Every structure is written in C-alpha cells, then in structure tokens.
Amino acid sequence: ATLRTRCSKLPLPPGPHKLPLVGNLFDVPSTFQWQTYARWSKQYDSDIIHLNLAGTSVIVLSSLEATDALLEKRSSLYSDRDALTMVTELMGWYFDIGRTHRRLFNQSFNVKASRKYEPQELTGTHVLLGRLLSTPKGFMDHFRQMAGEIIMSVTYGIDVLPSDDPYVTLAHKANTFPILKHIPRWFPGAGFKRQAEEWLNLSRGMLELPFAETKRQMDSGTAPPSFTADSLHALNDPDKQPYYNEHHVQQTAGTMYIGGADTTVSALGTFVLAMLANPTAQKKAQAEIDELTGGRYLPTFEDEASLPYVPALVKEVMRWENVAPIAIPRLLATEDEYRGYRLPAGSLVVGNAWAILHNENVYPDPHAFKPERFLLDGKLNPAVRNPEAAFGFGRRQCPGRHLALSSIWITVASILATFDISKAVDEDGRVIEPSHEYLSGIITTPLPFKCSFTPRSQEAIALIKAAVKDDYRAQPKHK
Ligand code: HEM
Numbered sequence: 001a002t003l004r005t006r007c008s009k010l011p012l013p014p015g016p017h018k019l020p021l022v023g024n025l026f027d028v029p030s031t032f033q034w035q036t037y038a039r040w041s042k043q044y045d046s047d048i049i050h051l052n053l054a055g056t057s058v059i060v061l062s063s064l065e066a067t068d069a070l071l072e073k074r075s076s077l078y079s080d081r082d083a084l085t086m087v088t089e090l091m092g093w094y095f096d097i098g099r100t101h102r103r104l105f106n107q108s109f110n111v112k113a114s115r116k117y118e119p120q121e122l123t124g125t126h127v128l129l130g131r132l133l134s135t136p137k138g139f140m141d142h143f144r145q146m147a148g149e150i151i152m153s154v155t156y157g158i159d160v161l162p163s164d165d166p167y168v169t170l171a172h173k174a175n176t177f178p179i180l181k182h183i184p185r186w187f188p189g190a191g192f193k194r195q196a197e198e199w200l201n202l203s204r205g206m207l208e209l210p211f212a213e214t215k216r217q218m219d220s221g222t223a224p225p226s227f228t229a230d231s232l233h234a235l236n237d238p239d240k241q242p243y244y245n246e247h248h249v250q251q252t253a254g255t256m257y258i259g260g261a262d263t264t265v266s267a268l269g270t271f272v273l274a275m276l277a278n279p280t281a282q283k284k285a286q287a288e289i290d291e292l293t294g295g296r297y298l299p300t301f302e303d304e305a306s307l308p309y310v311p312a313l314v315k316e317v318m319r320w321e322n323v324a325p326i327a328i329p330r331l332l333a334t335e336d337e338y339r340g341y342r343l344p345a346g347s348l349v350v351g352n353a354w355a356i357l358h359n360e361n362v363y364p365d366p367h368a369f370k371p372e373r374f375l376l377d378g379k380l381n382p383a384v385r386n387p388e389a390a391f392g393f394g395r396r397q398c399p400g401r402h403l404a405l406s407s408i409w410i411t412v413a414s415i416l417a418t419f420d421i422s423k424a425v426d427e428d429g430r431v432i433e434p435s436h437e438y439l440s441g442i443i444t445t446p447l448p449f450k451c452s453f454t455p456r457s458q459e460a461i462a463l464i465k466a467a468v469k470d471d472y473r474a475q476p477k478h479k
Contacts, residue, residue, distance in 0.1 A: 008335070010342035013050040013059065016040055023052025031440035034325040038062060038355035048341065057347040059332070062355035064389065070338060071330065071351055071394035078330045078349055078394065101252045104244050105399040108227050114402040116225075117154045118301050121407045123471040124150040125414045126298070130468040132419060133461065136453035140269060140446075147264040148257070150407060155256045156210045157217065157226030167210055207254040228253050260400050262443050263323050267408055269446040270321045274313075274369045275421040276434055276451055281316075281371050282421060285309050286456075289417045298463050299413040301406070310413050312374040314405065317412075319387035320369050324443055325354035327392035353389040415453075418460040424450035 016027050028051065029036055037060045040049050047063035061067050071078050107113065124146045131142040148168040152158045160168050217223035218232065231249045235242050275282045288309045289299060304311065327350075335345040343349075358366040362385055363373060374384050391398035398404070415421070424432045434449040455461045 008342065010337060010340060012344070013048045013341040014044040014046045015050040016044075018052045022054050025054045027051075028053065032325075034352050034354040037350070037352050038358070041352070041355060048338065050341075057344045058350060059343055059347045060350045060352055062352040063359075064356055064385075066338075067351045067356070067389070067393045070336075070349065071396075074336070075395040077334065077336060078332060100244050100248050101255070102395075102399060104231065104248055104252050105255075108231065109399055109403050111402050114406065115301075117150075117403060118406065118410075120150055120153045121410050122300070124153070124407070125411050126464070126467040126471045128411065129298075129414055129418055129464045132415070132453050133455060133464055137450075139272065139451070139453060140265065140448065143265045143268040144261070146411070147261045151257050151260050152210065153226070154403070155227050155253045156214045157224040157229055158210055158213060167206075206257065207250065211250045211253060227256070256400065259398070260404065262445065264404055264407065266323045266443060266445040267317060267404075268411060270323075271314075271317045271408070271412055272421055272451060273434060273436060273446055273449070274317055274320060276423055277436075278369045279422070281313060281369065282416065285313050285371075285412075285416050286420075289413060293417065295417075295457065295459050298467055299410065299417050301410060303413070304409060307413065308375060308378060308380050309371060310416070311409065312371040312380060314409050314412055315374050315387055316369055316371045317408070318390040318405075319357045319363065320367075321438065321444065321446075322353055322357050322387070322390040324390070324392065325352070326350045326442070327353050327389075328396070328442065330396070351389070351393045353392070356389045357387050418456055418464055419453045420456055422452045422454065424452050 016024055018024055019026075027036075037049070041047060041060070041062040047061065047066045049060050049062075051058040051060065061070065127149070128142055128146045131145070132139060135142075145168065148165070149160050152160050152167055158167065211228060214223055214226065214228045215232070218229055223229040228249060231244070231252075232246065234240055235244075235246065235249075288307055289303075292303060292306050293299065299307075330349045332343055332345060332347045332349050336343040357363065360366050375381055376383070388397075391401040391404075423434065426432055432450050434451065435447065436449075437447045438444045439447055455464075
C-alpha cells in the first residue's frame with residue numbers, strides 16, 4: 001500500500017497531449033503505428049512515452065535500456081498477455097503458453113537442440129530450389145509451402161503433400177487471425193467475435209488432427225523423430241522425471257505453425273526485396289559462396305562459419321524490415337515505477353522493436369540495406385549489436401528463433417548459390433520497380449511484388465535437380 005501511495009504521486013511518462021475521454025485515440029494511425037511512436041519518442045526526447053487510447057493506458061518503450069529494465073529484469077510483472085483477451089478466451093491455446101510450455105519449447109529448440117532439425121531444413125530448401133526452377137513467379141507461395149513443410153515435419157514428423165495439403169490448408173486458414181494481420185483498436189466488436197469462433201474451430205483442428213496422426217504413427221512404430229514424438233517418448237522413459245504432460249506437448253506443438261510460418265515467409269520476402277534494393281550485396285554474397293564451393297556443391301550447414309557475409313546479410317534482413325515491429329504487447333498487472341515515472345496498473349506495454357532496430361546511433365543510415373554494418377575486416381563484428389529485438393524481449397522472447405535463423409540462413413545461402421534475383425521486366429522490356437509496400441500488423445509482410453529468379457548456370461541447374469532427387473530418395477527425416 002505504501003508503494004502504491006508513493007507511486008501514485010509520480011508523473012506519467014511524457015507523450016502527446018490528451019483529449020478528454022478519447023485521449024490520443026485519434027493521434028494513433030491505424031497502420032504502421034510504430035513509426036508514429038518513434039517520432040513521438042524523438043519529439044519528447046524520451047525512450048518511454050505514455051498514451052491514452054480512450055481509457056486504455058499504453059506505454060511505449062523505444063530503447064533496449066528500457067526494454068531490458070522492464071521486459072527483461074522485471075519480466076514477471078511484464079510477461080502477461082491477458083490484454084489480448086480475444087486471443088486467450090476465444091482461441092484458447094493460441095500463444096497462451098505458460099511456463100511449462102516455454103521450458104519444453106526452449107529445451108527442444110535451444111541453439112544446440114535445434115541443430116537436430118537441420119536435415120529437415122536442408123531437404124525443405126532443396127525442394128524449394130526445385131520449385132523456383134520450374135515456377136519462379138510463385139516464389140512467395142513456395143516460401144509458404146516450404147515453411148509449412150519444415151514445421152509439420154519438425155513438429156509432428158508429418159510429410160505434407162506438395163500442394164493443397166490438408167494440414168497446410170487448415171493451418172493457413174486457422175492462421176489468418178486478424179490479430180496478426182491488423183492490430184485491433186483494442187476494442188473488438190461483435191462481428192469480430194463471430195469470426196473468432198470460426199477460427200477457434202479451425203485452430204482446434206490444427207491442434208488435434210496432426211497430434212493424433214503422430215500418436216497413431218507411434219502406436220504402429222512408424223513415427224519418425226519429431227518434437228511431438230520425442231517429447232512423448234521421453235514421458236514414458238522411467239529414468240526421466242518429466243516436468244510436463246501430454247497436454248503440454250500438444251499445446252506447445254500447436255503454437256509452432258502459428259509462430260513460425262508467416263514470420264519465416266515475411267523474412268524471406270524481405271530478403272528478396274533486399275536483393276532487388278542492393279544488387280551489390282547480392283553479388284558480394286554470391287562471390288563469397290562461389291569461392292568456397294567452386295560451384296561444385298550446394299551450401300551445407302558446415303559452411304556457415306566460412307561464410308561471414310551471408311550471416312551478416314541475414315542479420316540485416318532481420319533488422320531492415322523487422323517482421324514483428326512491436327513484438328507482442330504485454331499487460332502490466334500491477335502499478336510500477338521507472339525512472340521517476342508512474343506506470344499505471346492495466347497498461348499495455350509495447351516494446352518498439354522497429355525503433356530500436358532503426359536507431360541511427362546504433363545502425364547509421366538505418367533505412368538502407370547494408371550487410372557491411374555487421375562486419376569488420378571481413379569478419380562479423382561483435383561490437384555491433386545483434387538485431388535480437390526482432391525476436392521480442394525478455395522471458396517471452398521468441399523460442400523458435402534458433403530454428404528460424406538456421407532455416408533462413410540455409411535458404412538464403414542456397415538461393416544465392418544457384419539463382420540471380422533481379423527486377424522483373426515487362427513485355428516492352430521496361431524494368432518493373434517493386435513497390436516495397438508492406439501489410440501492416442503484428443506481423444508485417446511484403447505485399448505481392450514481381451521479380452525474376454534466373455538460374456546462375458547449367459551447373460547450378462544440375463545441382464538442384466540432383467539434390468531434389470537425392471532428398472526425396474534419402475528422406476533424411478526417416479533415418
Ligand atoms: C523470422 C522468424 C521469426 C520471427 C521474426 C519471430 C518473432 C517472434 C516475436 C517478436 C515473438 C513475440 C516475442 C515477445 O512478445 O517479446 C515471437 C513469439 C513466439 N514465436 Fe517466433 N518468430 C519467428 C519464428 C518462429 C518459429 C520458426 C517458431 C516455432 C517453430 C516460433 C515460435 C514462437 C512462439 C511459440 C512464440 C510465443 C512465445 C511466448 O508466448 O512465450 N517463432 N516470435
């Protein structure tokens with residue numbers, strides 16, 4: 001009580017002038033809010049600002065110092081996502097993952113454990129190269145199909161069909177939550193609720209059907225290794241004392257498609273846009289790969305350490321148009337105090353990852369795509385801050401980030417080894433400039449654009465064809 005009395009007298013963080021009742025509701029645009037937040041942060045010379053959206057208190061943090069202090073160091077106060085009640089109540093399991101799920105996820109997908117899934121990522125990438133060869137125009141669809149295939153294989157050991165797979169279709173439908181596509185104005189209406197019930201049915205299917213299939217395969221002794229099969233096996237191991245149960249496995253598995261599919265697709269779309277925006281970066285990466293492989297084989301995970309430019313390029317992709325500009329907002333359950341400001345109970349707390357990743361003091365010329373910013377004398381420069389904020393903050397930071405980064409790395413290296421990406425040309429030979437427009441939302445994605453994927457040589461074509469054949473024959477996931 002004393003703390004509360006003391007805190008209550010403190011001022012709120014600075015922010016734009018508030019109107020009666022509606023507060024700043026009309027100041028906040030309905031798209032790309034993070035850019036407006038970043039502007040206010042500069043205007044009020046403060047990395048913590050306060051807004052009032054018709055009675056909902058919103059606190060925006062736009063420096064790592066502030067996100068570390070609150071979302072990391074005081075994470076028990078700031079890890080709640082109940083603010084997204086629509087999600088937790090109506091969709092039940094979606095992102096509503098608790099401590100046990102996170103522990104299970106982290107244990108299965110930390111830096112070391114996620115390496116186990118490299119064969120699936122490699123196969124997925126080679127199949128992607130084959131598709132880019134035959135139907136290059138559908139590159140975004142191919143990215144989506146690949147992301148779905150890798151996740152279903154890693155999570156459930158399920159091989160999906162090359163097209164119109166029922167699981168991928170189901171997941172894709174279930175995945176079009178408006179919460180991911182459009183940031184709601186925090187006041188969802190009745191129509192939204194009806195929609196949510198429909199999604200609930202789809203997401204239930206996504207939660208139950210593939211899980212049942214893995215269990216069926218386990219019963220018949222045909223289940224390949226996967227997150228679900230391995231975690232369930234461990235439950236039956238008398239030497240282990242698991243801290244989780246079958247239900248935790250099912251729910252954790254259920255979050256993976258939602259967490260991993262659209263995010264990976266968005267990052268790969270940004271990679272393609274970056275290659276169009278900075279052809280020199282593309283050439284440099286290709287020269288580095290060619291020097292190592294001599295064009296005789298496709299990149300493998302063992303090559304990562306010998307190719308510093310490609311990881312620098314991937315870091316820059318994650319930073320340049322970061323997939324989740326405000327991560328996922330949290331709810332502050334009890335009143336808190338920071339740097340002499342009062343942070344009211346019930347506030348939505350937003351970590352402005354976009355502002356952090358476009359801070360010109362850390363990343364000069366922040367809107368340009370420059371992999372070199374992460375390099376010094378041809379090596380990764382440890383003094384330049386990693387774009388970790390792309391994966392969120394604190395205890396709720398993305399647990400799939402290692403899997404995501406390695407999968408994006410191998411995809412980028414393999415595409416650059418075999419294809420030239422260039423701007424598309426229309427029938428009259430005129431270059432089509434990509435619009436570089438994004439869909440605004442919790443997850444931002446490039447809007448459809450045209451470009452050309454041209455195989456770099458006959459040898460590259462031969463390598464792709466051989467790899468696709470080998471991978472289908474060897475099926476490393478069934479080892
Ligand atoms: C480019 C790829 C990816 C990006 C940019 C990304 C980004 C994020 C972000 C920003 C969050 C919210 C963190 C926060 O609130 O502070 C998140 C959460 C999450 N991500 Fe990812 N992610 C990616 C890939 C993946 C993959 C491949 C998986 C799973 C296989 C995954 C699973 C999850 C899960 C389960 C959560 C919720 C964690 C929790 O609520 O505690 N993500 N991700």
